[in-house]
Amino acid sequence: MKNFTISDIILSQPYEGGEKTSFQIPLLAPYITETESDYVQECIRKGWITTVGEFIEIFEQKIKTYTQSSYVVAVSSGTAALHLALRAIGVERDTLVILPNISFVASANAIHYCGAEPFFIDIHPATWQLDENLLLKFLEKECFYTKEQTFHKASQRRISALVLVHNLGNLGNISAIQEICQAYQIPFVEDAAEALGSFYEGKHAGTFGKIGILSFNGNKIVSTGGGGAVLTNDENISKKVRHWANQAKINSEEYYHDEIGYNYRLPNPLAAIGVAQMEKISLFLEKKRLIHEFYTNILQGKALWQNTLPKVEPNHWLFTALFENSTLLAQKFKESAIQTRKLWYPLNRLPMHQKCEYMQENDFSWKIYEKSLSLPSSVGLQMEDLEKIAKVLESVES
């Protein structure tokens, strides 16, 4: 096994140039080395290419050690992990699940898979995370509390959960939200899909409530190509989640299944990639921090970006800033074959959410979305890439 150092990451291109895109500089490409290749080849050589194999357990163990979560179940995607997590904490049909209005659509989709409906709440203008003041206002004014459960007055629906998304790997005021959820007996699931390597008061994202999830999709900080994990401090939940992910199979000889399950297991070769990636996570984080520093230095006084609260140590997954003329700037990047994109489209404006409610006072979701531009943040970015990007950014007026 090769021991990587930060200079390897800064000076070398990823193995075989990484993922092919039509852009010279992609937004977020996975950083793959020979180690990933060796481990996958080991799976193939030994014939362990299915969802049984030793890398799965090693990968789960690595995530467990890194996040200090009591239990970790590796699954086929972050979306699958979120679906299982919501089911595990009792999200039922026709209930409401609170969700920040800015998140990747998968957070809302998993709620729909449970037959529940998302209730959107606007984000905080500084942190771009669920606004805890609006949340409290919503619960105090628009809900009633009875028999240890909270109901939405207008629809008479039970609030069965809150999905706490950690947008761009940064974290909001977790302790305030924890307190509010506690007071209203609303269980929360942390969607830490983007937040591997982020900490709040020294505690890893995804470990604050009973249950949280991670994603190892192609663009995430650690990628298995596709994959996810459920983090929980509850042994029963971990057993249930593992059971459901494996078609709720009780006995492999008789094919007896005691519940409705899913085919959500992670294949061994993907876990093998994950193991090789986890060996480099501290270097990935260091490089992301350097990229963040590079951008904030050149954009000081020219643009705004997500604030980081004092208790938070973020992973700097994807640098995103607000520009007065983001559309024009995006066009300039495109002409230079540099990939950029806006934040997630506000969820309340998507066609399948036309009937869902959205609590807001200033619609910061839309205001931030409109001005936002995410800039290339791949671990494999080279100095010459950053110089090309800086050149385009020079055209931004202060």
Ligand SMILES: *Cc1c(COP(=O)(O)O)cnc(C)c1O
């Ligand atoms: C990536 C992501 C997901 C989904 O993860 P997949 O592994 O792509 O299914 C869910 N929520 C958020 C916030 C994400 O960024």
